[in-house]
Amino acid sequence: ISGAGFQQMTNLTLNSPPRFNYTFIDDSIFTPMGEIDLSAGSWRIVNVQGVVYDFDGEQELLNISSEFFEIAGSFYGDLDDNNRHYTNSTCYLDKSYGGSTEAAFYCGYNLSYYANAGLWNTTMFLSDNLSLPVKKSNTTSINQLLAIEIQSSIDFGIIDAQAVSNETIVNVTNFGNVIINLTIEGYASTLGDNNSMACTTGNIPVYYTKYNLTSSYSNSLNLTEFESRYQNLTSSRITRRFDLRHRQTDANPYLDDTNLTYWRTYAPIGIEGSCAGNIIFGATVASGG
Secondary structure, three states: OOOOOOOOOOOOOOOOOOOEEEEEEEOOOOOOOOEOOOOOOOOOEEEEEEEEEEEOHHHHEEEEEEEEEOOOOOOOOOOOOOEEEEEEOOEEEEEOOOOOOEEEEHHHHHHEEOOOOOEOOOOOOOOOOOOEEEEEEEEEEEOOOOOOEEEEEEEEEOOOOOOEEEEEEEEEEOOOOOOOOEEEEEOOOOOOOOOEEEEEEEEEEEHHHEOOOOOOOOOOHHHHHHHHHHHEEOOOOOOEEEOOOOOOOOOOOOOOEEEEEEEEEEEEEOOEEEEOOOOEEEEEEEEEE
């Protein structure tokens, strides 16, 4: 007769891993299908929130963190960069929510206006007392943002009759998240009036105000030289190639997101007094933007 033996384990702890009941992404404004619209030249708060569950009780839940990143240009665990990756390691876990086995969580992000447009992933990382972590991922998209910053006025100074003004520089800064070209049009008093400025006496025709988007000619020019080196302002909107990238350097604004444009005007005979007009700048998505 043979015998069989057994050992009794006096301390056995079973732990069930926590799980995500649901998650969603909220950018606090209405956009279709969870898309995110950024704010020109500013920041947009986006919340990742939801409910988590632990069979062993909410007291077992320890910590939740989250990463939000561009799928095409980054990955989970990557370094933070305002264009493509954000981390929140101090998400709020609300154990007062619901019953004794569930809690709500909130992970906020402050997204920059130059966060890349496209498909993004948010991955939440949840752990409990026995270090059984779980992950949950959702996707959303950041929409294209077209925005520019332009100085409020251009001063051509004092111009003699039948003379070309000095060159004036106008900075154009990309306040969106795509590569842009410029649209430009001008008028004196009303749209389409074919003048660039209305003066105390007479008007300056729209084609006598001109610009160059690539090169500076700071020396004095006669009318012939002026007309050969600058492009005419028009009363109809024209798209010009500019290829201005959105900001890429977190520490240095107005570095890789700003280009210079160069402007002059000509005062034809018969113009007197002070002159004023309007130039409208716009942005369109450039090829590859």
